[in-house]
Amino acid sequence: MSIFDTEVIKGFIRMCNDGFEQGWHERNGGNLTYRMRTQEVLQCKPYFKVKGEWTKMSVSAKNLAGEHFISTGSGKFFRNVILEPQNNICIVEINSDGDSYRIVWGLENGGVPTSEFPSHFMNHTVRKDATNGETRVIYHAHTTSVIALTYILPLTDKVFTRTLWQSATECPVVFPGGIGVVEWMVPGSTEIAIATSKLMKKYDAVIWAHHGMFASGPDFDITFGLMHTIEKAAEIYLNVLQSNRPVIQTITDNNLREIAKYFGVNLAEEFLDN
Structure with missing residues (x-):
């Protein structure tokens, strides 16, 4: 077993590849984030790395405090996600104040979540409220x-x-x-x-x-x-x-x-x- 055997990671990788196959992701264009369910976090947790420093964001959301997100990486190419997911996507944890994140898995060769993570984060907070927590994907x-x-x-x-x-x-x-x-x-x-x-x-x-x-x-x-x-x-x-x-x-x-x-x-x- 590895993290790549979990359904949530397989689904995330497939969606990245499907989007690339449609021609929607030239070079490093586009980004994808997914707000993980508790059970999915538990399935992936054995593969988390040593937790690093928190990175402050320009936006904040109390209703996303403590959440985990899968995210494509900034400057990464969708066409490479299916080839080397460990270097092109990541899982981030949000702090208890809902204003900072830290990478707990992925981007093994370095990097940060998508440069448009603030837009994703703000969309997640409003869609979570608007749909009573049902919405989990921002694409x-x-x-x-x-x-x-x-x-x-x-x-x-x-x-x-x-x-x-x-x-x-x-x-x-x-x-x-x-x-x-x-x-x-x-x-x-x-x-x-x-x-x-x-x-x-x-x-x-x-x-x-x-x-x-x-x-x-x-x-x-x-x-x-x-x-x-x-x-x-x-x-x-x-x-x-x-x-x-x-x-x-x-x-x-x-x-x-x-x-x-x-x-x-x-x-x-x-x-x-x-």
Whole structure:
């Protein structure tokens, strides 16, 4: 047995590789964090190293005090996670004040958690509260088609939500609450962490203009599926635009309501026109 035989580490590695295979993680682009369950921490604890010094963060969250997170490393490449996970991902422990972390496993050749850990941390704290602890995954990827849409659509929650809902029938079922949009900000900054976390109080996913997307969920499959669904809908919309043919039919607002009723989801009416 090794730490790589635990289901949580295997799932984390698989998600990193799946994202790379989609083409969402050029060079060291993107990052992934997972808030571990108590049983998962116990399974991994025999492989923890001697605990080092605490590193102070620029953000804090009392409801994450004492938690453990699996995180990709800053400057590490998603394509290398499946080859050498011990050098490209890590497990960090949060202190009792919820404002510092220390690495307890991984990054054996040196390094720190993702440079966007503050954004992840702030998203985890609001999603934990908003979902009564259900949300455990925060995933950031450079989704090509979504990024392209941020150059041609108004950067509003309503425009992006309605456009994506009308681009693929599955969308109102997968994200009935809509999607948020953050205008361009410096990645990794406290400012973008705060802006994203404000939207994450309401949404499961948030788009970063000209950069990519953040998605959240209770496990790897659901979170990856959310990201994948949104990106595919954006790709479909772009394909329609590139066809140079006029749109002669679409999924209407009433169609969206019918979908929501059939699948038993609460559609956010604020994003519909009539």
